[in-house]
Every structure is written in structure tokens, then in C-alpha cells.
Amino acid sequence: MKIIASIFILVTTIFNFQNETEKIEWREGERLTWADFKGVPENVAGFVASTNSGISFSYGMQSTNGVMEITYDINTYFYPEASWYKIESANNHILSHEQGHFDISELFARKLRRQFEALDKDETFKEKARKIYRENEKIRVAFQNEFDKETDHSKNISEEKKWEAYIAEQLKEYNDWRKK
Template sequence: MARLFLIICLFCSICCFSQQENEKIKWQENQPLVWSDFKGKPVALSPFKANTNAGISFSWSYSSKNGVAKLDYVIESFFYPQSSWKKEIIKKDYLLAHEQVHFDIAELHARKFRKAISEYEIGENIKKDLIALYKKFEQQQKAMQQKFDSDTNHSKIEEEELKWREFVQEELKKYKAYID
């Protein structure tokens, strides 16, 4: 009996750990990040006060019935709490807004990707085409994330920070039709 209890406890702890590792928060317009979302362990030697891990997920399926091709897809942007962290912060609201922009940049590229897929005409190389599109938007997202941090010196240049916040919000509005 004790052995069965031990096995059950071990199984439950593995399941909980696996669930925690895979935890993700889907981007939602009226649900901004809060500091309690940042659950990862801070990188001690990092000069930064916080780190946001966000990205785009993509899945799709293709079928053809009576000669009519159908492409189903899901493109989402996520924040990964276990890979995102914070240290002691003085300007908490200001830095949280900076981290939110990182998440918003992921959502912006998810919307751009949805737009591209909605305009995609199914061809012979569907798998290759879709993988190429995903890579294109993932690379663009990463490049914008880096430019954001570079231009703002990781949030230290407040004037640039405010320009970026406004720019990303305007871009999200431009692609509002492609919100998930």
C-alpha cells in the first residue's frame, strides 16, 4: 500500500512539474502582464532587471474534399512564465510596461502572420511554404525585439521607450482585423 501511495505521489509531482514547465499565457487585449506572471529564476549575472520570454506558436492542417482545398490553422502569441523572470525593481510600473511591449511585439507578428496565411493561395508546396512563412515572421519578430531593446537601451532611454510603446500600439491597431 505504501509503495502504491509513493508511486501515485511521484506521478502527480511529475505531472505538476510538466504542466508548470509548459505553462503559457496567451496574449489577450485586455489582460496585460503582471509581475506575478514572471515565475522564472533570475539570471544572477544578467545586468537586466527583467526578462520576457514570448513567442509565436503555429499549427495547421490541410484537407481536400471534392477538389476543394481547405487550410485550417491556429497562430497564437504566448508569454512563458517559467522562462520569464524579474529581479528587485525600482520603477516597477515603467519596467512592466517595457516587458509588455515585448509581449505585444510577439502578438503583432502573430497578426501579421495570420494576415499572410489568410492571403496564402494553396499550392503544391504547402508544407514548405507554410514553414517558410512561419520562419519569416519569427525572424522579423526576433529582429524587432532586438531593435526595441537596442533603441531603448533595455528601457533606459525613456524618450525612445515611449516612442516604441506608441508605435507598437499603432501597429497592433493596423492589424486589428487579424486578432485571434
């Protein structure tokens, strides 16, 4: 077996916490708890909590007897040390909002898996995968910001309920691309 290329790339969240050692992988049916938030609360007016989550992917390329083989792995992570809450103001409603941020990251990981699945598994994969990841990440961040804007960071309860339902619906729609 002759290996032409073996590439490992790890792309992290917009906050680029590449040295973060502790992380929690998104899992179906598992929910965040306040104990998962281990960061130091920031003094941001009106903010009770902050979730740091994102998508990473790695891939490898090798050629055996002229046949290109490409493997990739896409994960959604929550970063406890970069996520925080103010204990005196925290409640289950706000925790659900923070879970929503984590779920949005998982939704975009599923979208990324779907896009990667459709790519040609040849020498163009690397360039195309990076481009798709960057675009997916821009859209994910905008989606996260829209979630906060429309829910007023969880304060608008009717919008919060709409968003929670929408995120759950989208996760189901992309269920075929969940991590197995």
C-alpha cells in the same frame, strides 16, 4: 470523407520551449503582472527582467471529394517559467517594457495571420507557410532586439515612450488580423 493528410505542426519561439506546460495567451486589454514572471532571475549585468514570448502555429490539411481544406491557428504566448525579474529592482516602467515584448510578438502573429490568409489553400500551403513563418520569426527577433537597443532595455524613457506608441499604433493597423 477521405482524409489525404492531416498535419499538426507546433512552432514555438526562438528559445524553443516546446515542453513548457504553462503559458499565457496574449489577449486584448490584458496586461502582464509581475506575478506572471515565475522563472529564476539570471545574473545578467544591468538586466532587471526578461520576457520569453513567441508565436506558435498549427495547421491541418485534408481533402474531401477532391477539395483541399486547410485550417490553421496562430497564437501568441508568454512563458512564465522562462520569464523572470529581480524583485528588488522591478517597477511599473520596466513591467511596461516587458509587456512591450509580449505585444511585439502579438504584432508579428497578426502579420503572420495576414500572410497566411493570402496563401493559396492547396498542397503548396505547408512549404509556403513554413517559409513565411521562418522569415517572420527572423524579423520578429530583430524587431525585439531593436526595441531593446533603442530603449536601452527600458532605461531611455523618451525612446521607450516612442516605442510604446509605435507598437500600439502597429497593433491597431493590423487589428483586422487579431485573434477572434
